[in-house]
Amino acid sequence: MTLLDLFSIAAIGVGTFFFFAGTVGLLRFPDSLTRLHALTKADNLGLGLVALGLLPRADSALSALKLIVIWALVLLSGSSTAQLIGRALRRGRK
Amino acid sequence: MNLLSYLDVVLALLIVGVASTTIAARDLFAAVVGYVAYGLLLAFVWIRLYAPDVALTEAAVGSGVTGVLLITAGKRLGALKNAAPEVQPAFTFKLLTGMLAALVAGALAAAILLLPDPPPSLAPEAAAAADGAGAGLGNPITAVLMSYRSFDTMLEKMVLILAVVGVWSVGADKAWGSAPAELRQPKATAPMIFLAQMLAPVGVLIGIHIFWTGANAPGGAFQGGALLAAMWMVIMMAQLVKMPRVDAQWLRVVLVSGPAVFLIIGLAGEFTAGSFFAYPPSLAKPIILFIEAFMVLSIAAALPMLVAGPPSERSDP
Numbered sequence: 001m002t003l004l005d006l007f008s009i010a011a012i013g014v015g016t017f018f019f020f021a022g023t024v025g026l027l028r029f030p031d032s033l034t035r036l037h038a039l040t041k042a043d044n045l046g047l048g049l050v051a052l053g054l055l056p057r058a059d060s061a062l063s064a065l066k067l068i069v070i071w072a073l074v075l076l077s078g079s080s081t082a083q084l085i086g087r088a089l090r091r092g093r094k
Numbered sequence: 095m096n097l098l099s100y101l102d103v104v105l106a107l108l109i110v111g112v113a114s115t116t117i118a119a120r121d122l123f124a125a126v127v128g129y130v131a132y133g134l135l136l137a138f139v140w141i142r143l144y145a146p147d148v149a150l151t152e153a154a155v156g157s158g159v160t161g162v163l164l165i166t167a168g169k170r171l172g173a174l175k176n177a178a179p180e181v182q183p184a185f186t187f188k189l190l191t192g193m194l195a196a197l198v199a200g201a202l203a204a205a206i207l208l209l210p211d212p213p214p215s216l217a218p219e220a221a222a223a224a225d226g227a228g229a230g231l232g233n234p235i236t237a238v239l240m241s242y243r244s245f246d247t248m249l250e251k252m253v254l255i256l257a258v259v260g261v262w263s264v265g266a267d268k269a270w271g272s273a274p275a276e277l278r279q280p281k282a283t284a285p286m287i288f289l290a291q292m293l294a295p296v297g298v299l300i301g302i303h304i305f306w307t308g309a310n311a312p313g314g315a316f317q318g319g320a321l322l323a324a325m326w327m328v329i330m331m332a333q334l335v336k337m338p339r340v341d342a343q344w345l346r347v348v349l350v351s352g353p354a355v356f357l358i359i360g361l362a363g364e365f366t367a368g369s370f371f372a373y374p375p376s377l378a379k380p381i382i383l384f385i386e387a388f389m390v391l392s393i394a395a396a397l398p399m400l401v402a403g404p405p406s407e408r409s410d411p
Contacts, residue, residue, distance in 0.1 A: 084285050
């Protein structure tokens, strides 16, 4: 067990925790805006930490880069969709 | 049983659960969301069955494009429901519908359960063909699709075009030739425009990469084309480009280009390689990529046109 393995385990473990916490929030929070808040934590931090933990295990620099690109794309689409849903909610409330 | 087989069992149970909730959902939108989740789970199943090509298609088409299609269709159905008075179907009609559905499901189940052992399979033949005429391609899936069963693949693309013609033909006579209604009626919001501007260039690049890499690795024309189609839909939703008119020459040329190029090269095979839809072995790879490039274009045009719907009078200038 090397130091890098420990790093992977720690990062993926914390990432999984954020996914778990995000899911609990999605199920338990009272209204759509707070549920959205919980969901984006799973996307941003959870997936980010899992990707970070997988980086040392990638076969090549290219596949490591792909992991980062996947995270960046999920960040982009996740945050934009959250904005769109939030806006639709605000319009619905008026 | 190791950890992975437990995961497989959980995945299978999840799929059955999601499928049941999708069927049982009373709300149209809830059913569509269930269907999209079902498609994504199915993509995982294909990954577990070591079929990444199918998984890519399932995620892109089965879940992504079909999801958008169903949501748009649901919205239009909802608009119709408000306009027309609600009529409850008669009990006998419901009973007959249920019986017909049970009959179809029963026939499918019987067909699967009564398969002889070992089940008949074309797989060995197809695997042999993948080493033959389509040689030069590192991805046996693409070799089978484009060489062993090339005629079927071409017909599949023709079906897509027929579907577009079918969608266009339900428009009103007065609207013929005009563009379909915009996907978002009032005005695109800033986050949507931002998303389209940031995502579309990357998505187009990834789509082309998936098509190109399909010759040697999982990927291919359909998966790449579906991604390009998704990117076109995103920029249409952000209203960065206008819906094309259905009588636009370029749109029709792009739509038929895939099957047309495929058919012409297939016919030419009679003279260059000795049989219909055969390729000269030395040129197989460049020819297949050439055909696939046009199929990507066709798919990228056909799928958004299916989602966009029939031509509408409102968008007339």
